[in-house]
Amino acid sequence: MGEDKIDSASPFYPGSGDQPGNLISHVILKGDNYLAWSRAITLSLKSRRKFGFVDGTINKPAEKKKLLDWETVNSMLVSWVLRAIEPKIAASIPYFEEVKKLWDYLEKRFCESSGPRLQQLRAAITNCKQTKAMSIEEYYTTLMGYYGDLLRLKPPHGCECGKCECDVAAKIELDREEEKLHQFWVGIDDDKYSVVRTNLLSQQPPTSLERAYQALLQEERSRNIAQSKSQTEDAHVFALLLDRKSVQSSHRVDKSKLYCTHCKRSGHENSGCFMLHGYPDWWLEKYGKKGGGPSAARPSSSAPAATLSAASASASTAAAPRHAATDHGKAVVRAIAVGGVSSSPSPDTLSALSDLQPEHIKNSVEYGHQPPTG
Template sequence: MTQDVIPTSASSSDPKIDPLSPFSLANQEGPGQTITHIKLRSDNYEEWRRSMRMSLKSRRKFGFCDGTIAKPTDKFLLDQWEVVHCTVVQWIMHSVDSSIRDSISYSEDASVLWKELEERFSVIDGSKIQSLKAQLNDCKQTKGMTVTTYYGNLKALWEAIAAHEPLLACKCGHCTCGIAKEALARQEMERLHKFFMGLDASLYSTIRSNQLALDPLPSLNRAYQVVLQEERLKARGCSYG
């Protein structure tokens, strides 16, 4: 008996699918369901991909798209696999805007369809990357802008750039040097310094200096919380900076 099937009784010949199995579908998870409100157009692939991937992962179904959930050999599980697989294909097609849907060659294989959409719409445009980095360089907290809005602007640009330039990571599976962890730490520090550099100096120069003097430096999330607290204190007419 596989881990994806639970028997109804010790002698039952009518097995049931484990609700936590990727081969399981909830009652409301039909092929006509909309699992993301972001429609794929010709200019928003990265945003669509992130939303779809998160929605599928939350349902334990992304493996049908990346090919990691292979066809089972067990007849009962194979039937369930095909049901869920067809449902995932329908979810993908329902998330494609009607303006480009007819130009997509319909495939009943979710991994083939996912790959086709990636190849067609995931275009690494050098000018786009340069534009995003220029926007990041110019991103600052202007007069009257809240810390939350400023940080939100930064975060959106960081995510857009990361979609085109993902962090370096070991691909051999045998690396012990920790390059992925080191790359993540370096990215965290770069983002921390950018966050501090773009703050309104007339309001946060002191708190910025105090935070940068710490050893070790605070995490980006911690720095954001500290500055946010300072903003709230200033709004009440007091400050500890």
């Protein structure tokens, strides 16, 4: 029994979480994302020591005893690969018993290393720009994804003889990293990060791609903090303005409900009556002399005052005994004469107006308009 036990370090050893229906990758093959999908599947299988079944390093054994273990792991890997493919694409894939044959078929079908595909990737790298709505991290991830696909389709050449002593492969890799760095600078948002780019490009020795990426991330965070603070201050000012407007509207008085018991007019109260307290300076500046404003603010209009004045003068000079001026008539004449001098009535005018009765005005008007006799 001890000889049949599989070592935990062996690729044939099934882990506690290894089940045929497991989803071993968060990336699902949809057709145009084969390179990203194959990288994710490769990393997942290597972490479980089972990628040798896919690349052919672990071949199908001839021994019956080992064949059963191989078939068990192989069938589980076929299930994992199909589980990580979109159902519509998985339904179109022919049946393969070996995971290596399935892997080779998928690579031939979706991994195109043709000229148009390479041209498409190079154009995507050239046109990759950071938009206003794109963060530094999103822009960096997109650009590096294009470079990763290009590297997978067209890997760089290195020394194959093993006799090179100048380390040309490392120099080629440095050139590729420098190309990535400059392409990264070309695509960033100039309105936001041109100053940072100028400072880093002027450094000696030249900065690396990772250092440039970290510097732009810090600048982006600083801008976001400043923008958030500015938006918070604007919101506070706007709320304060709304509060002031609400307070002003709540303290606003409806003048249509006000009434003055002194001048018997609406629109103000006794405390704000000009006839009672005198006319302010702004009234003189706006309407000229006192009493020159709107008729609603004056105690009486000029036309009725002139009519009553003329009627009173006629009454005082007429000789008809039946329309002789009485004491009340004199009071009317005195009140009109005094009131016509100033728009601010004196105590004598108010006293005379208090004794005025409707019949006095009627008699004065009738007497003033009576046609002359003889």
